[in-house]
Amino acid sequence: MGEAVQRRYTGLTAAVAALGMTVVLAGCGGDSGSGDVTLKLVAADYGTGPENSSEKYWSGVASGFEKKNPGIKVDVTVLHWKDVDREVAEMVKAGKAPDIAQIGAYADYAKAGKLYSADETLAIRTTANFLPSLAEAGKIDGTQYGLPFVASTRLLFYNKKLFGQAGLDAPQTWDDISADAAALKAKGVTYPFALPLGEEEAQAETLMWLLSGGGGYTDDVGAYDIDSAENVATFRWMRDNLVGKGLTGPVAPGKLDRERAFKAFTAGKVGMLNGHPTLMDEAEAKGIDVGMVPLPGADGPTEGSMGVADWMMGFKQNGNRQAIGKFFDFAYSDENVLEFAEEYDLLPVTGSASAAMEADAKHKKLRPFLEALPNSTLTPYGKTSWATVSETIKKKIGSAVAPGNNPESVLGTISTEAAQAEAAE
Structure with missing residues (x-):
C-alpha cells in the first residue's frame, strides 16, 4: 500500500x-x-x-x-x-x-x-x-x-538546535547538505544526515534523491529510466560526498531502515533527513525543534517533491x-x-x-x-510491474552508495530487471 x-x-x-x-x-x-x-x-x-x-x-x-x-x-x-x-x-x-x-x-x-x-x-x-x-x-x-x-509529501527536516550549535543555516543545495553534515559531524552528531536506503522504504528515499537531481524512475513518456545519466550522477554524488565522507552515521545506508532513522531523529541524534507530517508531530512531541525546507537539489531547492x-x-x-x-x-x-x-x-x-x-x-x-x-x-502506481521493481530497488539500491561500488552498475542492473518486468505486464 x-x-x-x-x-x-x-x-x-x-x-x-x-x-x-x-x-x-x-x-x-x-x-x-x-x-x-x-x-x-x-x-x-x-x-x-x-x-x-x-x-x-x-x-x-x-x-x-x-x-x-x-x-x-x-x-x-x-x-x-x-x-x-x-x-x-x-x-x-x-x-x-x-x-x-x-x-x-x-x-x-x-x-x-x-x-x-x-x-x-x-x-x-x-x-x-x-x-x-x-x-x-x-x-x-x-x-x-x-x-x-x-x-x-516529503520535505527535508533538520534539527534546529543542532544546526544552531554548529552555526548553520537551513540547506538549499547538495553542497550545503555535505558542508552542514561535516560541521554536524565535527560537533559529535551521531547521524549528520540519516540516509535510510534499507529495505523498509528505500524506494521512497531513492525517488526523493532522484527528483532532486533532475531525474526520476520514468522518462517523459512513462517508460522506466532508472539508470539515466541524471540518476547515476545523483548516486555518485551521494556516494562521494555523504557516504564516502562518513557523514551518514554509524549504520550503512543500505542497512538503515526508515523507522530506525525516524526514531533517531526524535531522539535528537540526527541533523538532517527526509521526513513527512507524522514525523514532524512525533519529533515535536519529543521536544525537537524541527526545521523544514524543500528538498535541496544540485543547484537549489527542488521544485517538486515526492508524493x-x-x-x-x-x-x-x-x-x-x-x-x-x-x-x-x-x-x-x-x-x-x-x-x-x-x-x-x-x-x-x-x-x-x-x-x-x-x-x-x-x-x-x-x-x-x-x-x-x-x-x-x-511512484508509477499505474504499472503492474511496479511492485516487482520496487522490491528490487529495496534490495539493491543501498549498494549504489557504498564506498568503492559503482552506482552505474547497480542502477543498470535494476533498470534491466525493470525493463523485463515491464515487458511481462
Whole structure:
C-alpha cells in the first residue's frame, strides 16, 4: 500500500506508512441500484492502537451513509495495514472480492478488468475535485481506476538546535547538505544526515534523491529510466560526498531502515533527513525543534517533491456499480476527507478539502506539505510491474552508495530487471 502512506508512510509512521484500508461492499441488488444492497468495505487500519483505530472512522462514515441511503448497508472490515493488501488479493482470487477496497495498489486489479472506472461510478464533481497529480497517478492508459484516498509529501527536516550549535543555516543545495553534515559531524552528531536506503522504504528515499537531481524512475513518456545519466550522477554524488565522507552515521545506508532513522531523529541524534507530517508531530512531541525546507537539489531547492498516495477502488464482481458510486460520492465529502486526514496527519486528496485545511490556522504547520503536493511526483502506481521493481530497488539500491561500488552498475542492473518486468505486464 503505500509509503501510503503509513507503511507507506511508516514512512509516515509505522501506521501511516502503512497504507491500506479496505472497504468492501458486497451484496445483491444488481447494477440497477434498486432493492436492498449490502456493500462490503475492506479498509486498512492507519491507527496505532484501539484509541485511534480506523474502524471508528469507517463505522462513522458507514452509519452516515446508511442514513442518507435507505436500502444500502455497508459491512465494514478494517485490517492491519501490513495485512490488508494480501487479504484483499486472497478475497479476489477466491472469487469473493469486496465491493470497495481502500488499499495500497490498484493496477493489477484494473489491468485484469476487475474494477469500475471513475467515470462509471463517481459524480463528475467528485472526479473533478481530485488533485490533478493524484488523479493522474490513478490512471491506466488514460482511464482512472484508482481513486486517491489520502496522500503525503516529503520535505527535508533538520534539527534546529543542532544546526544552531554548529552555526548553520537551513540547506538549499547538495553542497550545503555535505558542508552542514561535516560541521554536524565535527560537533559529535551521531547521524549528520540519516540516509535510510534499507529495505523498509528505500524506494521512497531513492525517488526523493532522484527528483532532486533532475531525474526520476520514468522518462517523459512513462517508460522506466532508472539508470539515466541524471540518476547515476545523483548516486555518485551521494556516494562521494555523504557516504564516502562518513557523514551518514554509524549504520550503512543500505542497512538503515526508515523507522530506525525516524526514531533517531526524535531522539535528537540526527541533523538532517527526509521526513513527512507524522514525523514532524512525533519529533515535536519529543521536544525537537524541527526545521523544514524543500528538498535541496544540485543547484537549489527542488521544485517538486515526492508524493505518496493510498487508493480506493470499486470491484465489479457483485455488480453494485450505482451503490458503490453513491458511497464514493459520500466518502469524498470535505467533512469525511478532512476528518481522516486530520486524524492521521495526512493530506487531503481533493482540491476543496486541501483549500479548507490550508485556510485553517490549526493546520499552519502542514502548509509546506500542502503546497508541495500539487507539484509532487508519485511512484508509477499505474504499472503492474511496479511492485516487482520496487522490491528490487529495496534490495539493491543501498549498494549504489557504498564506498568503492559503482552506482552505474547497480542502477543498470535494476533498470534491466525493470525493463523485463515491464515487458511481462
